[in-house]
Amino acid sequence: MAWTGAGIRPPPGIPLVAASLTSTNVVNEAPFDPNDTASPFFLHSSENPSLILVSAVLDGRNYHPWSSAMEMALLSKNKLGFVDGTIEVPSVADVKFPYWKRCNNMVSTWITRSVSPEIAQTILWLGTAARIWNTLKARFSVADIFRVFDLQAEIHQIRQGDLSVSGYLAKLNVLWDELQVIRPLPTCKCANKCNCGLLDTLQKHMDCDNLSVFLRGLNESYSSVQSQIMMMKPLPTVDEAFMMVQQQETRLNGGIIGLQSPHSTEGLGAGSVFLAQTSGNNSGSxxxxxxxxxxxxxxxxxxxxxxxxxxxxxxxxxxxxxxxxxxxxxxxxxxxxxx
Structure with a gap:
């Protein structure tokens, strides 16, 4: 949302009704202060053209996670209005124009540094940050059926393998979030919202599908906890199932560490103890x-x-x-x- 200087209190002695009637004039006549930290035209000393807002650059295949990360970064710096069009370009004679131009160039530089060098060459001469943002959106935000198919295939083929349970779930969440952004659940657009609960039913079906994918990709060592989760009524969410599997992972790792401890000889026979004591000696001496x-x-x-x-x-x-x-x-x- 564009910064307009709203929130100025009326001068003493002016009734509240009169102040509300003349609130538009008060806002329009508010002096422009570029040093106001609440203004989008304010630039902190740490904000420079070499600043990198996101860690993963845009390479053409990761537009949706990249755009979400960029929107959060720009919003935290109060510069999202320069790319979504809420801050209009002032006239050249306006006192705000040089400050707008400086902030626009700063945001354009941040966007250029967050994309691959091949893409950066194609947006370098577009001018405004809003035009750069809209061009990238038009190029890479198209939700084609091939990308949806690739995401679904990767989701159903992923396995835990050597990953930990938390790392395995994080990898699944990245794919689920991207699929949700490209093809979100339908919503009711009628003037009078229906009360049939269709959206809740669709969300429940999607949660069940995600739970089955998560459980099926686990290693064989979690087969017992898989069966226990699938027999629960009602079925838990993915996060609840993750907590149960993570507890099982902690037990398994604790048992393995206990057996591998060089100072633990419980449960070993006399021959095993003797072998453990003599295996560390130099056999060639x-x-x-x-x-x-x-x-x-x-x-x-x-x-x-x-x-x-x-x-x-x-x-x-x-x-x-x-x-x-x-x-x-x-x-x-x-x-x-x-x-």
Whole structure:
């Protein structure tokens, strides 16, 4: 809506009725202030031509989500009137003209920077921001049957796969929203609105279709919760079903993390515990440890306190070596047998 300076209170002493009769003159005679933050002609210091309003640029196939994002961005900056035609072009002699021209160029630059380079070349010389906006709308907003068919096919073929439940639903919502914008539900345009509830019935059918698509695309690990949801009367909405599936996802992820925890050995047998303890050792070093004393055992001679790499019996005794007493060997042999 165009900014007209409305909301000015009448001067003291003028009755309210008289003020209402002369409200048009008061609005027309209101002084123009470009520094008024409520005016669409006001530009903040942070608003510059290099500003990018939306993250996804227009490439010709995403007009409807792009236009919705641009409308929200322009409305938040109080500049939507420059593209929807509510702010008319003032005359050259009007005091508002230089400010309108500056804001128009700013909005035109924002639009140009939010489209692909190929499209930007075709709208660069159109002049006003409203003309650029209407040209893009006429080119890319046509809801052809092929785009509707592609959206429906993609909606019914999408599967969760490696996505999380929230990521899977977000991907579906993008397709559903675009299809709703291109082909919205019919509404009653009669002067006297009917009370048959046809629109509510159509909305309920669409919600049921969306719920079935969401449940069918889930992974096999959610088959139990799928059956529970489909047996509920009445059927829940997509958001309610999402909360139930997300709880199941949390349980599944918690169970997997518990089994994969390196510090958890509950539910494992003795052989599994031993395998878990020995699997982290270096298999190529030929070094083995007993469970009790954690001393190395030579795989060549069978004695403890040394490994095969330092076995004298295999590699030769060093000069001046003296054999141990028999008691020491017996003790070592006894340790080996015990192990």
């Amino acid at each position: 030929k070094k083995f440890y007993s469970n009790g004393n954690k001393k190395p055992v030579c795989t060549f001679c069978g004695f403890t306190r040394h490994t095969v790499e330092k076995c004298y019996k295999k590699h030769g005794y060093p000069p001046g070596w003296k054999p141990r007493t028999k008691s020491g060997g017996a003790i070592n042999q006894m340790q080996l047998n015990t192990t």
